[in-house]
Amino acid sequence: MNARDKILGRIRTAQARQTTGAQVETISSHLARHPRGPLPPTPDDLVACFMERAIKLSSDVLETKDRMGVPALLASYLNKNKLPMRGVCWPSLAQLPWQVAGLEMQSRPATNQDLVGVTGAFCAIAETGTLMMLSGEETPATTSLLPETHVAVLDPRRIVATMEDAWDLLRKEYKQPPRAVNFISGPSRTADIEQTVTLGAHGPYRVLLILAPL
Amino acid sequence: MRVGLFVTCLVDSMRPRIGFAAIKLLEAAGCEVVVPEQQTCCGQPGYNSGDRKSAEAMARKLLAEFEAFDYVVLPSGSCAGMIRVHYPDLFRDDPALLARFTALGQRTFELTDFLNRIAKLEKAPGNFKGTLTYHDSCSGLRELDVYKQPRALLATMPDVTVHEMVESTTCCGFGGTFSVKYGELSTRMADNKCQHITGTHADTIVGGDLGCLLNIEGRLRRNGDHSTRVLHVAEVLSGLDSEK
Amino acid sequence: MRNTSINFKSQVTVKLADVKLQGALSRLQTRFVEGRSAVIGEIDDLQATRTAAAAIRDRVLNDLEHWLLQFEQQATTRGAIVHWAETGEDVNRIVAEIAAQHGVKTAAKSKSMVSEECGLNDALELAGVKVMETDLGEYILQLAHEAPSHIVAPVVHKNKEEISDLFAEKHQLPRKTGIAELCREAREVLRPAFLNADMGISGGNFLVAETGSVLIVTNEGNGRLVTTLPRVHVAITGIEKVVPTLEDVTTLVRLLPRSATGQSITNYVSILTGTKDNADHDGPEHFHIILLDNGRSSLVGSEMQEMLRCIRCGACMNHCPVYQNIGGHAYGWVYPGPMGSILTPLLGGLEKSPDLPNASTLCGACAVVCPVKIPLPDLLRKLREKQMEHGMKSRQETFMLKAWAWLALHPAIYSLTTKIGVRLMSMLGGRDKLLHSLPGASGWTDGRDFPAPAGRTFRELYRQGKHK
Numbered sequence: 001m002n003a004r005d006k007i008l009g010r011i012r013t014a015q016a017r018q019t020t021g022a023q024v025e026t027i028s029s030h031l032a033r034h035p036r037g038p039l040p041p042t043p044d045d046l047v048a049c050f051m052e053r054a055i056k057l058s059s060d061v062l063e064t065k066d067r068m069g070v071p072a073l074l075a076s077y078l079n080k081n082k083l084p085m086r087g088v089c090w091p092s093l094a095q096l097p098w099q100v101a102g103l104e105m106q107s108r109p110a111t112n113q114d115l116v117g118v119t120g121a122f123c124a125i126a127e128t129g130t131l132m133m134l135s136g137e138e139t140p141a142t143t144s145l146l147p148e149t150h151v152a153v154l155d156p157r158r159i160v161a162t163m164e165d166a167w168d169l170l171r172k173e174y175k176q177p178p179r180a181v182n183f184i185s186g187p188s189r190t191a192d193i194e195q196t197v198t199l200g201a202h203g204p205y206r207v208l209l210i211l212a213p214l
Numbered sequence: 215m216r217v218g219l220f221v222t223c224l225v226d227s228m229r230p231r232i233g234f235a236a237i238k239l240l241e242a243a244g245c246e247v248v249v250p251e252q253q254t255c256c257g258q259p260g261y262n263s264g265d266r267k268s269a270e271a272m273a274r275k276l277l278a279e280f281e282a283f284d285y286v287v288l289p290s291g292s293c294a295g296m297i298r299v300h301y302p303d304l305f306r307d308d309p310a311l312l313a314r315f316t317a318l319g320q321r322t323f324e325l326t327d328f329l330n331r332i333a334k335l336e337k338a339p340g341n342f343k344g345t346l347t348y349h350d351s352c353s354g355l356r357e358l359d360v361y362k363q364p365r366a367l368l369a370t371m372p373d374v375t376v377h378e379m380v381e382s383t384t385c386c387g388f389g390g391t392f393s394v395k396y397g398e399l400s401t402r403m404a405d406n407k408c409q410h411i412t413g414t415h416a417d418t419i420v421g422g423d424l425g426c427l428l429n430i431e432g433r434l435r436r437n438g439d440h441s442t443r444v445l446h447v448a449e450v451l452s453g454l455d456s457e458k
Numbered sequence: 459m460r461n462t463s464i465n466f467k468s469q470v471t472v473k474l475a476d477v478k479l480q481g482a483l484s485r486l487q488t489r490f491v492e493g494r495s496a497v498i499g500e501i502d503d504l505q506a507t508r509t510a511a512a513a514i515r516d517r518v519l520n521d522l523e524h525w526l527l528q529f530e531q532q533a534t535t536r537g538a539i540v541h542w543a544e545t546g547e548d549v550n551r552i553v554a555e556i557a558a559q560h561g562v563k564t565a566a567k568s569k570s571m572v573s574e575e576c577g578l579n580d581a582l583e584l585a586g587v588k589v590m591e592t593d594l595g596e597y598i599l600q601l602a603h604e605a606p607s608h609i610v611a612p613v614v615h616k617n618k619e620e621i622s623d624l625f626a627e628k629h630q631l632p633r634k635t636g637i638a639e640l641c642r643e644a645r646e647v648l649r650p651a652f653l654n655a656d657m658g659i660s661g662g663n664f665l666v667a668e669t670g671s672v673l674i675v676t677n678e679g680n681g682r683l684v685t686t687l688p689r690v691h692v693a694i695t696g697i698e699k700v701v702p703t704l705e706d707v708t709t710l711v712r713l714l715p716r717s718a719t720g721q722s723i724t725n726y727v728s729i730l731t732g733t734k735d736n737a738d739h740d741g742p743e744h745f746h747i748i749l750l751d752n753g754r755s756s757l758v759g760s761e762m763q764e765m766l767r768c769i770r771c772g773a774c775m776n777h778c779p780v781y782q783n784i785g786g787h788a789y790g791w792v793y794p795g796p797m798g799s800i801l802t803p804l805l806g807g808l809e810k811s812p813d814l815p816n817a818s819t820l821c822g823a824c825a826v827v828c829p830v831k832i833p834l835p836d837l838l839r840k841l842r843e844k845q846m847e848h849g850m851k852s853r854q855e856t857f858m859l860k861a862w863a864w865l866a867l868h869p870a871i872y873s874l875t876t877k878i879g880v881r882l883m884s885m886l887g888g889r890d891k892l893l894h895s896l897p898g899a900s901g902w903t904d905g906r907d908f909p910a911p912a913g914r915t916f917r918e919l920y921r922q923g924k925h926k
Contacts, residue, residue: 260859272866
């Protein structure tokens with residue numbers, strides 16, 4: 001008998017001792033229903049709520065009327081914060097007018113040398129000001145992870161109220177979760193030294209969210 | 215309302231005045247108070263030490279002595295909690311006794327809870343003048359929801375000023391046998407509580423459980439504080455605090 | 459990790475006298491207790507959410523076998539390899555085998571308390587694999603050769619000065635004094651470790667049965683880095699961590715950071731399923747999930763099963779007045795505070811931890827904040843009952859308890875004995891009305907006076923009609 005059999009056997013024997021008597025829902029039934037637990041109240045204005053919570057968690061948030069305005073907005077932000085005017089972006093954003101805005105943007109995954117990474121997001125969650133990122137060929141994970149500055153271009157219509165709403169969206173648009181689903185809620189941080197929160201641990205030092213409709 | 219008073223072993227041996235204060239308060243609230251004379255201990259020390267058998271025996275004895283009353287009232291959150299919350303656990307495998315103990319528990323109250331919520335005592339007969347701070351004993355607070363009740367009763371006394379301490383709900387470190395078995399730890403916890411008490415500059419520390427009060431007084435005095443008075447809330451509310 | 463909980467009592471003495479530790483512990487109280495209090499109100503109906511969370515955990519624990527099989531099946535379908543380990547040694551052996559199989563020379567590790575149970579790092583070093591802890595707190599501990607003292611904030615017992623000294627010594631760089639500078643230095647020292655590691659090792663906060671996923675919550679970004687860059691990812695966690703669905707794990711994730719650190723959400727929540735496919739630029743080619751038993755299965759179906767609900771938030775220890783005064787190392791193993799006082803005896807043997815179940819006043823502060831409503835004081839009491847049943851109590855204590863019970867059941871003798879006792883003690887108290895020492899109770903009188911009894915019992919005064 002291998003470890004698996006022994007462990008499962010012990011559990012089986014132990015469980016046989018239990019006498020609940022109550023009618024228990026089957027595993028497949030519960031999985032099929034995947035019911036939600038208690039939810040936070042739905043905010044009236046999802047976008048405003050999302051922005052408020054994102055700012056609370058130390059993300060910077062900017063808005064522009066449409067995608068084409070993103071490069072200029074980013075250029076001004078990078079300039080103001082004395083950050084380099086170059087970075088890498090996801091393929092879906094490669095066609096934006098970066099050069100016109102004075103930015104050098106390469107469409108490729110990030111390496112350790114890149115200081116600015118520009119991504120989109122699968123959706124965003126108003127409940128906590130969180131981005132939901134899915135791994136994939138067109139959505140490399142390194143772009144939001146290795147650079148010191150992570151910029152996410154987000155369509156405000158992809159802001160949902162709760163994490164549960166995000167799962168529904170995932171189930172609708174994908175058969176199954178991709179290799180990595182990451183919730184990102186601001187710049188990386190640690191409080192390990194004297195319980196003092198410090199922004200910028202191993203991940204990005206800053207996160208800029210640009211709300212721009214597709 | 216016919217009330218059976220369980221004074222508790224600590225009150226019986228250490229501070230009888232608290233028992234008399236409880237009687238006075240219950241009578242002021244219009245109750246007929248009976249004190250069954252064979253009462254001894256609720257069984258908590260044994261129960262918390264893992265000795266279920268002794269606790270069961272003491273529970274049965276208490277049931278026999280107190281089952282007939284409309285209410286059972288105790289000047290102690292920890293003993294009242296033992297009866298209401300833990301006696302049913304002791305008899306979880308005996309449906310008949312479980313029912314009787316559950317019913318008993320529903321009629322069992324910590325003193326200030328009973329006076330404030332059930333008997334609705336409008337004014338405490340005491341005449342305490344000065345500042346006090348209140349220590350919330352763990353069992354009363356977390357097992358029986360005792361927090362507002364003593365404060366509401368104290369608020370009916372015009373010359374009482376309550377200065378709330380920082381962390382009034384943090385354990386004082388008594389914990390029954392813990393106070394002796396883990397004495398160093400217990401002393402540190404008592405000391406923390408004393409720091410919070412002296413931080414209020416109140417004349418008096420008041421609480422609803424004598425175990426906590428003995429622990430706190432013991433540390434205050436060893437620290438050289440012989441002026442802060444240590445009183446049970448029943449003593450303050452009843453006016454017996456001014457008796458010798 | 460070696461279980462030294464037998465030394466609890468002597469450790470208490472040491473820790474109470476440790477001024478630096480005491481300072482650190484009061485900082486912890488401020489941040490974590492006040493932190494939780496500030497955000498727990500964000501949950502609309504906290505009690506309903508805790509009840510739902512407890513039900514989610516119980517659903518799995520009441521049918522653990524089949525939920526584990528469901529998880530295993532889903533994870534395997536997605537390309538992960540699921541391993542089963544009975545003991546910590548088995549985990550170490552499996553990880554070493556995986557390392558050997560893939561030619562792993564260096565591993566980058568994000569936090570895993572289960573790996574501490576196993577002593578994984580030392581075992582891997584012996585097997586020729588260099589392991590770098592990347593969670594800042596765990597990295598500091600690795601440099602200092604110390605064990606964690608808290609399950610969420612492992613290096614809470616150290617202050618900034620000690621960390622500055624440590625970094626200066628180990629990094630051979632000019633001594634930094636600011637916290638931000640220290641963090642920056644750690645980032646730069648550890649970045650190459652992430653980039654060059656052959657294997658990433660993580661824990662698993664939850665295992666989602668629906669999708670066969672491992673979920674980890676982190677703040678620093680190291681959790682994402684170790685599960686994205688290296689070609690092999692090994693996730694290690696306990697068999698009790700299975701949660702049915704994405705919705706169920708969300709309820710738990712709503713409670714976990716708020717209960718643990720006073721955060722509405724951890725910076726990163728990573729749900730990892732299977733291996734990279736050909737088109738993916740990043741992610742591990744090989745994903746191994748190791749499920750550890752180490753005594754957990756013995757709790758299933760027992761009166762202690764509720765302890766398996768634990769989601770390792772640390773709220774219990776943050777709110778425990780005992781932990782607040784002595785810190786985590788005194789508990790002698792991986793898990794301190796109330797949950798550790800229960801888990802260490804259950805997983806390591808009650809006879810090795812005689813003090814842990816007893817070093818508590820059963821104040822209940824832990825039970826109030828536990829997000830999954832584990833009845834911690836009741837479980838501590840049950841362990842005390844086990845000690846009683848197995849004759850593990852001292853003869854003195856057993857005698858005292860039996861004597862007291864006997865007296866209490868014989869009111870006439872009780873009455874006489876207490877009458878004599880209170881007169882005697884009242885006399886000894888003298889004018890001060892204080893006893894400065896009590897034979898057999900030096901635990902009390904070493905640090906406190908004992909107020910003298912009034913001198914007469916209530917019973918005798920009542921009988922005399924003194925109140926009329």
